[in-house]
Amino acid sequence: MSKSTRATQALQKAGVAFETLTYDYDPDADRIGIQAAEAIGVSPSIxxxxxxxxxxxxAVCAVVPSDREVSMKKLAAxxxxxxxxMMKPAQAEKAxxxxxxxxxxxxxxxxVPTVIEAEAMEHAFIFMNGGQRGLQVKLAPQDAARAIDSIVAPVVA
Known part of the structure; x- marks a missing residue:
């Protein structure tokens, strides 16, 4: 697996400190984020x-804890x-x-405009997808928000 993806390159270009972690991606997992959390041994909330x-x-992007659901009403607000x-999977891949x-x-x-769930800012570090299945990046939530020029707002149900 390559640890250099468009995502990691974007983080490097933004001058953001991060670590990469690989894990065995399970394509049959019901909830991909939960499976990733279990595989790397951390709480799904981070x-x-x-x-x-x-x-x-x-089009917009929402970044939320893997154990929570997005409120469409809060997302719109x-x-x-x-x-x-929500976009259909094929539409999300194309976008x-x-x-x-x-x-x-x-x-x-x-x-695209991006929002990060406000709760994520309470943690010292978070994990986000690194641009391919089985790759996570560990970084400070403030750095993540800055790197994608996101807004921070409560968007979970």
Whole structure:
């Protein structure tokens, strides 16, 4: 497995300190983020999943703890929109240039507005997808927010 991806390159370019961790990705896992947390031996609350959605028809990215669900109402409000819905997997892959299970908030094909769940900022470090299945990056949540120029807001249900 390559530890150099568009995501890790974007983090390096942004001058962000991070570590990479690899694990055995399970394509049959019900919840990819939970499986990643178990595989690397950390709490699911600090392994953040990257979700692609639309707010009022425009692509957005939401980064939330893997053991929580996004509130569509809160997601829409975070972007000052009226309604939100999840992208279909094929649409998310096309928008990001990554495959499902390996979608990262870093180094996406096109930059889209991104929100990180406010709870994530309470941790010393978090884990996020590193741009391919079975690859996580460990970094400070403030560095993650800065690297993707995200907003921080409460978006979980």
């Amino acid at each position: 392994v953040l999943k990257t979700l692609m959605a639309e707010v009022d028809g425009k 975070a972007f000052k929109g009226k309604s939100a819905n 990001t240039g990554y495959v499902v299970g390996g979608i990262s908030a870093f180094g996406q094909k096109k930059t």
